[in-house]
Every structure is written in C-alpha cells, then in structure tokens.
Amino acid sequence: MNATVNSSQILRDWRQLVDIFYRVELASGVFLAVVSLVTVVANGLLLLAIWKDPFKTFRTPTTGFVVGLAAADFLIGLAVCPIYALQYIAFYLAMKSGDWYSSLLAALVKAGQIGHHISMATMNSSYIILLLFTWSQFTAISFPHKHRAFVTKKRVVKSVILTWVYAIAFALLYVMGASQTTVLQIDLYFNTTGSLVLLTIAYFCLYKAFRRQMRRLHSLKTNNTLATQQRRKRNRRERQFTVVNLLLLTFIIVCSLPIAIVSYLYLHWDNKSPFQALKMQIASLIAADVLFLKFALDPLIYAWRLAQYRRALKSIFVCNWQRTEVDELFSYSMNNQTCASARRRVINRDGVAIVGNGAS
Numbered sequence: 001m002n003a004t005v006n007s008s009q010i011l012r013d014w015r016q017l018v019d020i021f022y023r024v025e026l027a028s029g030v031f032l033a034v035v036s037l038v039t040v041v042a043n044g045l046l047l048l049a050i051w052k053d054p055f056k057t058f059r060t061p062t063t064g065f066v067v068g069l070a071a072a073d074f075l076i077g078l079a080v081c082p083i084y085a086l087q088y089i090a091f092y093l094a095m096k097s098g099d100w101y102s103s104l105l106a107a108l109v110k111a112g113q114i115g116h117h118i119s120m121a122t123m124n125s126s127y128i129i130l131l132l133f134t135w136s137q138f139t140a141i142s143f144p145h146k147h148r149a150f151v152t153k154k155r156v157v158k159s160v161i162l163t164w165v166y167a168i169a170f171a172l173l174y175v176m177g178a179s180q181t182t183v184l185q186i187d188l189y190f191n192t193t194g195s196l197v198l199l200t201i202a203y204f205c206l207y208k209a210f211r212r213q214m215r216r217l218h219s220l221k222t223n224n225t226l227a228t229q230q231r232r233k234r235n236r237r238e239r240q241f242t243v244v245n246l247l248l249l250t251f252i253i254v255c256s257l258p259i260a261i262v263s264y265l266y267l268h269w270d271n272k273s274p275f276q277a278l279k280m281q282i283a284s285l286i287a288a289d290v291l292f293l294k295f296a297l298d299p300l301i302y303a304w305r306l307a308q309y310r311r312a313l314k315s316i317f318v319c320n321w322q323r324t325e326v327d328e329l330f331s332y333s334m335n336n337q338t339c340a341s342a343r344r345r346v347i348n349r350d351g352v353a354i355v356g357n358g359a360s
Helices: 002-052 063-097 103-142 144-150 153-171 180-219 224-268 274-304 307-359
Strands: none
Touching (some): 063 103, 063 153, 103 153
C-alpha cells in the first residue's frame, strides 16, 4: 500500500516537474525571439554606423575588434537565437498536442544541431575578440608609443580572421568525429573558463594602468591652482573609469558564470537521478537565456554608450531624411516647372493662331 502511494506521489511530482520544464522552454523560446530581434538591430546598426563613418572617426586599428565583435553577435542573433526559439516553442506545442513525429519537428531538431555548431563558433569568436580588444586597451594606456607601432590595422584584421578560423575549426570537431564529451570539456576549460579568467585579469591590469597614467600626468603639474584642478579632474575620471570597469566586468561574469557552472555540473556530476537531470536542464535553459542576453547588450555596453557612435548613427539617419526631403522638393519643383512650360507652350500656340487669323 505504501509502495503504491509513494509511486503515485513520485509520478505526480515527475509530471509536475515535466510541466514546469516545458513551460520554461516556452518562455525561453519567446524570450530568445525578442533577444534575437534586439541583437540583430543593435549590432546591425553598429555595423552600419562603422561602415558609413560620416565623421571619419572609426578609422583606428581597434575598430577592427569592434567590427569583429559586432559581426559575431549579429550572427548569433540572426542564426542561433531564432533556431533555438523555434525549437523550444515547437517542443512545447508537440507536448501539448502529443504529435512528436511531425516533419517540422524533425527538421527543427536537425536545425538545432546545426545551430549548436554555429553558436559554438560565434560565441567563442565573440569572447576571444573581446579579450583581444581589452588587452589592446591595456597596451594603449600602458605603452602608448609601442601600441601605435604594434597594434596596426593589418595585425588587427589578421588576429580577427585567425580567431574566426580557430572558432570555426573547433566547432567542426564534432563533424570530424571527435568525442562530444571531450570537445565540451576542452570548450569549457579552455574557451569559456580561460576567457573569463583572462578577461578578469585584463580588466584588473587595465584599471592599474589607468591609475598609473593619472598619477604620471598629475606629477607633471607645478602650479598649485592648476594642480588642484587637475587633481579633481583626475579623481573624477578615476572614479568614472573604476565604475565603468567594474560594471563591464560584472556584466561579463553575471552573463557567463551561470552557464559555466551548469556545464561543470553536467560534465562532472555522474550519478544524477532523473529528477536532478531534469532540474539541471531547466537551469541550463535559464542560464543559456542569460548568456544570449549578453550578445544583445554587447553593442550597448561597448559602443552605443559612447557619444561618437550615437552621433554617427544620428548623422546617417538625419542625412538620409534630409536627402529624401531635398529629392521630394526637387521633384516637386521640376514637376511645377514642367507644368508651367507646358502652359506657356499652349498659350504661345494659341496666341500664334489668333494672330494668324487676324492677319488673314
């Protein structure tokens, strides 16, 4: 009797947990659909602003890192997020209808496998390019003269291309027959954890280099009044730089750490019960949503918060709007001139006819 009661209770708990899983999957699908739109628009506008470059301010070598980062994030929003969103929503609808053998669902499962390879390539590219960009900022502050000679456009372009080659080759290890567990372990230890550790070190070194630079500039001042003003400016800039630095680091850790923790548990927790495995899948869905949010917010954090990018985008749209108005005005004036010319020709023709009649 007790065994029957326990089994029925376990069955109810299991059904309840499965229902929670599919609800979370549906919410995740809707969330990724929104994130996909935001990611494509934000990164697409950033690439447009850099491509048009109305004020010629994006011709620095480090702009290549921004382009590479935006391109990786753009592909995530364009190809990865929609596939996962459709797959999650389709799974929920299949659960509700009981139709698990439709051709659409099978196609989405295959698309999900392709999306996994694309996500691995684009996400690793995004993190590695961000890491290179951060260390480039460090060298620009610590060694400004060497930075100009070392960080050139050709080297930045080569490093971005090599990053993409590495990321694509790593993502293709599945296709080449490598063990899935081995690939996941290398990706977790080297790409994910290594990038997080190196980014943390990079931001710490960047902060220390900025403080040394501010002290060096402050030591050059001799006039007391001027020194006081410069000290205040230095303290204000240091506070702003510290806040921004901490926010960027916190943003990266908060978005990346949950999926890293879930991945470590998935790879190293062997004796999981079915309940624990399903709970881990729910946690994985939520952690993945947080991670995808990072790629939507990257352009806002690293570009759109800066005035030069906003000014460039505004100039592009304002110039296009003004050009459209000018074209419409020009077309309107040309139409008026054409109508006036036609009326003059009619008047002249009628006037000639009247004069001719009087003469005859």
